[in-house]
Amino acid sequence: MAKVLIAETSYLVRKGLVSLLEQTDGVTELKAAGHPDTIMQTLKEFSPDIILLNSAIQMPVSHDKLLSLLHDKARFIYIINTPLPQDSPANHISVFDTKNKLTEKLSLHLKQYESTEEKEETEELTPREKLILKHVALGYTNKEIATKLFISTHTVISHRKNITRKLDIKTVSGLTVYSLINGIIKMEDIQ
Amino acid sequence: MHISPNTKMSDLVQSDFELLAVLQRLKIPFGFKEKSIQTICREEGIDLNFFLNLARWYHERDFFPGETLMNHPVKWLVKYLRSTHSCYIEYHIPRIEEEIIRMESLDRSGGHNMQLMLKFFREYISEFTAHIQLEEEKIFPYILSLEENFEKETPAPEFLKTARGYTIKDFLDEHSDIEEKLVDLRNILLKYLAPPSDNCLFTNVLIEIFRLGNDLNDHTILEENVLIPQVIKMEKDFHNKFPR
Ligand SMILES: [Fe+2]
Ligand SMILES: [Fe+2]
Numbered sequence: 001m002a003k004v005l006i007a008e009t010s011y012l013v014r015k016g017l018v019s020l021l022e023q024t025d026g027v028t029e030l031k032a033a034g035h036p037d038t039i040m041q042t043l044k045e046f047s048p049d050i051i052l053l054n055s056a057i058q059m060p061v062s063h064d065k066l067l068s069l070l071h072d073k074a075r076f077i078y079i080i081n082t083p084l085p086q087d088s089p090a091n092h093i094s095v096f097d098t099k100n101k102l103t104e105k106l107s108l109h110l111k112q113y114e115s116t117e118e119k120e121e122t123e124e125l126t127p128r129e130k131l132i133l134k135h136v137a138l139g140y141t142n143k144e145i146a147t148k149l150f151i152s153t154h155t156v157i158s159h160r161k162n163i164t165r166k167l168d169i170k171t172v173s174g175l176t177v178y179s180l181i182n183g184i185i186k187m188e189d190i191q
Numbered sequence: 192m193h194i195s196p197n198t199k200m201s202d203l204v205q206s207d208f209e210l211l212a213v214l215q216r217l218k219i220p221f222g223f224k225e226k227s228i229q230t231i232c233r234e235e236g237i238d239l240n241f242f243l244n245l246a247r248w249y250h251e252r253d254f255f256p257g258e259t260l261m262n263h264p265v266k267w268l269v270k271y272l273r274s275t276h277s278c279y280i281e282y283h284i285p286r287i288e289e290e291i292i293r294m295e296s297l298d299r300s301g302g303h304n305m306q307l308m309l310k311f312f313r314e315y316i317s318e319f320t321a322h323i324q325l326e327e328e329k330i331f332p333y334i335l336s337l338e339e340n341f342e343k344e345t346p347a348p349e350f351l352k353t354a355r356g357y358t359i360k361d362f363l364d365e366h367s368d369i370e371e372k373l374v375d376l377r378n379i380l381l382k383y384l385a386p387p388s389d390n391c392l393f394t395n396v397l398i399e400i401f402r403l404g405n406d407l408n409d410h411t412i413l414e415e416n417v418l419i420p421q422v423i424k425m426e427k428d429f430h431n432k433f434p435r
Contacts (some may be wrong), residue, residue: 170371
């Protein structure tokens with residue numbers, strides 16, 4: 001199941017996509033935004049799994065920066081304002097596409113996303129991630145954890161991203177509460 | 192429904208009761224009788240377009256309120272945001288806290304989970320209060336004096352000094368995310384805790400946390416995408432009008 005963000009300036013296209021996606025399986029939550037600022041804001045807060053972005057929108061940050069705001073599994077689909085050539089990439093849709101074409105492409109993406117996700121869902125935190133989580137919950141910084149576990153800060157950060165994605169908990173105090181509830185750390189540890 | 196000046200206020204609320212929050216924050220009293228939006232706004236001294244823009248945004252959720260809302264005096268928006276703050280501090284937050292306290296007292300599981308939730312929420316309250324205090328005591332007064340002094344022939348000397356050493360952009364950079372922790376609390380309750388004995392209470396706490404979260408989201412959008420851009424523009428105009 002995927003959270004979808006439609007980033008499209010044209011009111012008509014946006015509304016059209018909303019109504020199409022509302023009828024499509026696999027969409028849990030749907031948001032739409034038209035203004036680059038609102039798009040940025042929604043990207044950060046909503047953390048979508050699939051983003052339908054009109055390729056003509058001038059975003060205030062680079063594409064790489066956009067990617068870094070999202071989780072690893074998130075993917076982009078580009079809305080193109082012209083008809084598509086024969087051999088266009090699978091993640092391009094055009095405002096000229098027929099309903100069937102659009103439904104076909106969007107369902108495909110949603111299915112693909114679901115299959116990557118389902119594997120994840122049965123997957124709990126790995127022992128490594130649990131170890132990192134334990135240290136985070138005990139109040140260590142990324143740098144301290146890196147030194148303690150002989151890994152790079154970068155690795156710690158990427159583990160933390162995965163932990164947050166799997167648990168749906170972002171803040172350190174939230175992670176601490178989770179760890180206490182699940183016995184990863186004990187009350188005495190933090191007093 | 193399309194919201195127009197002639198729409199009856201009571202029809203508006205009946206079609207979308209979430210708009211009651213907007214009315215409350217604009218301090219519009221009940222007892223609408225058959226009065227239209229236009230009439231009530233006139234009676235209450237609220238600019239009609241300001242009301243329509245806010246109400247349409249909350250109701251339709253489709254357009255970015257920035258461009259339209261930015262054309263009004265900044266003090267109206269500040270007033271609105273302030274009244275939203277007191278709504279959080281005086282009502283929503285204490286209410287959720289009380290409910291968590293009740294949940295804790297009903298918890299017979301023998302564990303400490305509800306106690307943890309309470310501790311977590313109280314931590315949140317202090318962060319939340321600090322966030323709002325900063326806005327109420329520093330940011331909003333700055334914005335109001337900026338607007339006031341901009342309209343003067345010559346700005347007050349102390350304010351001129353402040354204005355030359357400060358920009359609202361500094362605030363934007365450190366404007367913290369007051370929703371994050373609340374979302375965590377919600378997810379922990381939803382995903383990792385078995386409800387204590389009173390299910391109805393548990394569900395209600397969740398509903399209230401969801402509501403507050405959505406409301407805070409709107410609040411942040413008004414602050415970051417309307418208020419601050421408007422102030423940035425006003426700062427520019429101010430420095431053009433009163434160059435060094
Ligand atoms: Fe605020
Ligand atoms: Fe704020």
